[in-house]
Structure formats: structure tokens, C-alpha cells
Amino acid sequence: MDPAQIKQVILNLCQNAMEAMGEGGNLTVETTFLPTRGEVCLEIKDTGCGIPQERIKSIGVPFYTTKAEGTGLGLSICFSIVDKHKGKIEVQSQEGQGTTFSVILPIER
């Protein structure tokens, strides 16, 4: 894996998580090694505002942002880096409860 690029993914997801928790909350970063599946999983979980179900499909679309100062490029960069590593990103979110981004990366490519 390209460490600088994976670092960028983690930073972008943590930045979004913190921005989603304007009034405070918990940011959890967890890694799991799944040897039988040949994967590592990186989970970034927040207890922030959440993403409405109908907007989940828009995330990662370049320039999609709900922030006054956002470029809407953070997630599209994450998706393209993870794609290059033959991995995938899954999103689970509950409005008003929080969001979990799971980055699943194969160990061998």
C-alpha cells in the first residue's frame, strides 16, 4: 500500500467526522485484520449529524458538498485512492446518530 495515500484517506475521513460533530462527540478509529479474507478493515466512526438516506448516493461525487467552505473533493479523493488499491468503502449512517465509514483493503493485489 502507498502509506502517504492511505494517510490521506484517514485524514479526510477523520476531518469529515470531526466536522460532523460540531457540538462534540466521539471519534473512533479501529483497524481489523481479517487474515482468512485476506483483508484489512479500517473503520472511522463518529457520533455526529449523520447523512440522510437519500443523500448517501451523492457522497463521493466530485464537488458534492453541504458545507459553506467545502470543496466536496475529500471523499472523491478517498474513493479514488481506495479504488487504486482494489479496496472498497462502505458507509453506514443514521441521521442524528452518526456515521461509520469502513475502508476494506486487500492485503495482496
Ligand SMILES: Nc1ncnc2c1ncn2[C@@H]1O[C@H](COP(=O)(O)OP(=O)(O)OP(=O)(O)O)[C@@H](O)[C@H]1O
Ligand atoms: N462523517 C460524516 N458525517 C456527516 N456527513 C458527512 C460525513 N462525511 C461526509 N459527509 C457529507 O458528505 C459531503 C462530502 O464530503 P467531502 O469530504 O467529499 O467534502 P466536504 O467535506 O464537504 O469538503 P472538503 O472535504 O473539500 O473540505 C459533506 O459535505 C457532508 O455533507
Ligand SMILES: [Mg+2]
Ligand atoms: Mg471533507
